[in-house]
Amino acid sequence: MNTVPGFRVISLPRNTTVRVHRRSATIVLTLVVLALFVLMLTVATGAYEITGNDLVATFLGGGSDMDQFIVLRQRLPRAVADLLVGAALGLSGAIFQSISRNPLGSPDVVGFATGSASGGLIVILLVGASSVASIAVGTIAGGFATALFVYLLSSGGGKVSERLILTGIAVGAMLASVNDYLITRATLDDAETAKAWQFGSLNIISWPHVIPLAVLLAVLVPLTLTMSGPMRVLEMGDDSAHALGVEVGKTRVWLLCAGVALxxxxxxxxxxxxxxxxxxxxxxxxxxxxxxxSLLPSMAMGALLLGAGDPLAARALSPFQIPVGLVTAALGGLYLLWILTWRKG
Known part of the structure; x- marks a missing residue:
C-alpha cells in the first residue's frame, strides 16, 4: 500500500486502516511521559514534606493518616484533574479550530465556555445548589444552549466558520455581562463562592470532581477520534468535503456537540x-x-500545560494560591501576539 511521506498506515481488524503521522505519534508519547512526570512531581512535593519511602508506602496502602490524606486525597486528585481538564480543553480546542479553520476558534473565544459558566452560575446563585452533579448539569446545559443559539445564528449561506466565530464572540461578550450581573445581585457569601469558581481554580478538587470527567473522557475521546477523518476533510472547505462524500452539516453538528460537551x-x-x-x-x-x-497531540499538550501550570500558579506565592485561570488569562495576550506574529510569518 502506498503511503504519504511522513505517515504510516496501521492495519486494524475488519479490513480497516489508520494513517498515523510519525512525528505526531512521537510528540504524543513525549508529551504524555512529561505530563506523567509532572504529575508525580506534583504529588511528591509541596508545603507538606514527605520522603520517597513514605510516598511509596502511602501508595501501597501504608504511611500515616496524614500522609494518606495529603497525598491520596488532596495532591493526587488535583494532579489527575489537571491532566484530565487540560486534555479535555485541548481536544475541545482542536475540534473547534478544525471546523472553523481558524487558530482563534476555541470554546472560550466563541462563547461556549462562557455559556457553560453562565449555566454553572445560575445553578450556584439562583438555584442555590453547589454539588458537583448540579453544577455539572448547569454547565453542560448552558454550554449546549449557547452552542445551539450561536449555530442557529451563524448557519445558512456561505462562510459558516467565519460567522460562527464572530457570532460566538458577540454572544460570549453578552453572556459575560450576564455573569457579572448575576454576581452583583448575589449575597456576599454566594458572590465570593461564585467568583472563586469563575476564576478557574482546582484548589478544592477531590475525587468526586475527577471521576465524572474521567468517565466522560473515556466515552467522548474514542467517539471523537472516529470522526478525525471527516474532520480533516472539513478543513479543506465545505465544497471539497461535499465532493469527497462527507455529510458536512451532520458531521459539523456532531463535532460541535463533542467539543461543547468536553x-x-x-x-x-x-x-x-x-x-x-x-x-x-x-x-x-x-x-x-x-x-x-491533530487531536491526540492537542490533548497531550493541553494535559501538560495545565499539569505544569496549576502547581506553579498554586506555589508561586505560597502560602497564597493563585487560581490557574487568572494565570492563563494573563498569558493570553502574549499568546495572541505570538499567534499574530506567527501567521504573518
Whole structure:
C-alpha cells in the first residue's frame, strides 16, 4: 500500500486502516511521559514534606493518616484533574479550530465556555445548589444552549466558520455581562463562592470532581477520534468535503456537540480556564509539524500545560494560591501576539 511521506498506515481488524503521522505519534508519547512526570512531581512535593519511602508506602496502602490524606486525597486528585481538564480543553480546542479553520476558534473565544459558566452560575446563585452533579448539569446545559443559539445564528449561506466565530464572540461578550450581573445581585457569601469558581481554580478538587470527567473522557475521546477523518476533510472547505462524500452539516453538528460537551465538562470541574483550549492545538501543531490540527497531540499538550501550570500558579506565592485561570488569562495576550506574529510569518 502506498503511503504519504511522513505517515504510516496501521492495519486494524475488519479490513480497516489508520494513517498515523510519525512525528505526531512521537510528540504524543513525549508529551504524555512529561505530563506523567509532572504529575508525580506534583504529588511528591509541596508545603507538606514527605520522603520517597513514605510516598511509596502511602501508595501501597501504608504511611500515616496524614500522609494518606495529603497525598491520596488532596495532591493526587488535583494532579489527575489537571491532566484530565487540560486534555479535555485541548481536544475541545482542536475540534473547534478544525471546523472553523481558524487558530482563534476555541470554546472560550466563541462563547461556549462562557455559556457553560453562565449555566454553572445560575445553578450556584439562583438555584442555590453547589454539588458537583448540579453544577455539572448547569454547565453542560448552558454550554449546549449557547452552542445551539450561536449555530442557529451563524448557519445558512456561505462562510459558516467565519460567522460562527464572530457570532460566538458577540454572544460570549453578552453572556459575560450576564455573569457579572448575576454576581452583583448575589449575597456576599454566594458572590465570593461564585467568583472563586469563575476564576478557574482546582484548589478544592477531590475525587468526586475527577471521576465524572474521567468517565466522560473515556466515552467522548474514542467517539471523537472516529470522526478525525471527516474532520480533516472539513478543513479543506465545505465544497471539497461535499465532493469527497462527507455529510458536512451532520458531521459539523456532531463535532460541535463533542467539543461543547468536553468544554462544559472541564468548566464544571475547574471553572473557566481561558486560552488553554486555544493555545494547546496550535502549540501541538507547531512542535509536531503536522499538516493540520491533530487531536491526540492537542490533548497531550493541553494535559501538560495545565499539569505544569496549576502547581506553579498554586506555589508561586505560597502560602497564597493563585487560581490557574487568572494565570492563563494573563498569558493570553502574549499568546495572541505570538499567534499574530506567527501567521504573518
Amino acid at each position: 468544554a462544559a465538562a472541564a468548566v464544571a470541574t475547574s471553572g473557566p480556564i481561558g486560552f488553554l483550549a486555544m493555545a494547546a492545538p496550535q502549540l501541538a501543531r507547531k512542535v509536531s509539524r503536522s499538516p493540520g490540527i
